[in-house]
Amino acid sequence: MWRLPLPALLLCCSALAAPAAAAADAVRGATLYAPCAACHGAQALGNPALQAPALAGQDAGYLARQLRNFRAGTRGATDGDTAGATMRAQLAPLPDDAAIDDVAAWLASLPAPRAAAVDGALLRNGSNYYQSKCGACHGARAEGNPALFAPRLAGLDAGYLARQYRNFAAGLRGTDPADRYGRQMRLMATALPAETDLRDVLGFIASQSQQE
């Protein structure tokens, strides 16, 4: 089978999925990002202690969509989503769509981090559940799939992923009619039968970031 180098593939597909991002100014995005670094880190590698996820290497279309969701209150406005509410309060540096697209383009151009391994995770069970429930949209290696609007999961810390999975399941995220892709994920957020299965899947996802 032919293969493009992964960055080229991501670049081409992000461009297809979000034509607006193609015109985005990543250099300006780097400048706009400066205030965000306080929580997400200078290289956007995230800070689990602050519940701030890694943003580096994430699909630009996904990042821009989430920023708009935060702005519109389709994400982070539900009672109980405290980390989401924190994010909503920090949007001032990104006053308009152009700023959002620029910062998303810059973040997407950064190398994705490696996530820490998950203690006690059974990778075989995690792989089985991941491939059975998650991989069809998020990709066999958790690399994401812009064609299905599914973000990259590899490289995100397990605490963030677990929190979002539970937020979807509890209806703190993915309930707004305008958030179609969030609603899609909400329907999958009850697919793992046990807490241990979630732990194992998170372990599998973390292992994918370590293999790259």
Next chain:
Amino acid sequence: MTRTIVLAFVFALAGFAAGHWYTKQGTPAREADAARVAASYEGGFRADRESAAAVGERLASGSITAVAGTPGEHEIVVADGESIQEAVKRAAPGTVIRVRPGTYHETVYIDKDAIRLVGVIEQGRRPVLDGHGKLNDAVLYSGNGIVVENFTITRYKGNGIMGQAGNNFEIRNNLIIDTGVYGIFPQLGKNGIVEHNVLSGIEDAAIYIGMSDNIHVAHNVVFENVAGIEIENSRHAIVENNHVYDNTGGILAFITPGLPIKTTSDVIIRNNFVMRNNHPNFGAPGSIVAGIPAGTGILVMAADDVVIEDNIVSDHKTAGILIVDHTNAANLTVDPESDPNPDRVAILDNVMFRNGYDTIPEVKALMLSGLQRGEPDIVRVGPGAGSCILNRARYVTVGLDDFGVCGFGNTDATVTYLLPPVPPRVIEPGERGKIAYLGICSGCHIYGGRMVGPPVQAIQALYMDDPQALADYIANPVRKRDDYPEMPPQDYLDPETRLAVAKYMLEVRN
């Protein structure tokens, strides 16, 4: 001094292991079990056969060799350069369509009953169905009493011959080479024969008996595929006299979790040559078929009442026979509605040698934990009840401690599970979507896991309450996943059926 102590320890350990070994192996030499078990396997089927007369007829003739009924009087001849599909359109039920040698570049869809598609072989020349790597399927049928024989089928992307809920089928004497995902794939059929075919280069299963009953798979040569012959979510099947070699896995009887029909039982695997099935697995990574360990002769996964008799099983690096439950299998998750354990597996006399010589780490670990040595012919992993084996001392076995001695020594009393032609499947009004789902979609999609296409659960999340969008996609799919095969268009179904099946797919709950 330290060195002496270490050496002493090593010798003590070796002595302990050897003692354990001899204790395990040192029971008095067993007399041959067969002498004690002259009884023959009767299967679970005799009791619920449709009619005693049918049984009498079968026994009188020795066997049933045809199930599609007698050929009709009408005949259409298709010559090179003409279209087989056009002939099918013109044909009334009962027609024999004779296809002369030549090359045909088309998909033949048979949606009427009692059509015989018969290749004419002249001086070794057959009609060739060639998909040029572009077409998806060579022959699809949804009618009953369909015969497909004497073709060469090559370079299709999806299926060689696929049945969709048709009963009383005969698929015979075809060469199916380098063709897509499944070679011969009767889905949701009852009373069918697959015999004297040659299949090679199939990415998933060469012969895939899916969700079917009363099936006879015999005299096929199956090589260099991922899975050779699969009996999957099916009952009352006999797999005999086949030559199955150089596949990743040879003959498989199993339950795929998440299919709408939840059981596999009463499968007789006998008199086959099963050899050298060590081919590297070339199934899509992450899919169920990619979980078959290369070097598996016969795989029994979660299936019940599988009888394995008089096969020659040799030269498999993982194991000659591997028996596993769902929990210990790779790339799948358990289905709450399927029993995950293989029960009442019966291993009668088989010739087995040079198996297990380079087995997988899981089996090595299992052997180590039991302080067992040798290269395993037969490996059983996970629970299951009521299984048995004859003459176990002839083989190196792992995990068979609770297998008893079988209460029967052969399957001679069960000549065939075939029946005189059975009535077509009854499709109630309003069931069109369900039957299409079972007969077509389930070939590649299971509810909560990855078979060939994405799980139904994920499709439900993506399309939610919009069946029309799904129906439109079915007719004209666009590839969205690099690591999945392309979905073939299902535009041979009419728009009402496509919408009905989309609605059903979005509602099904397992």
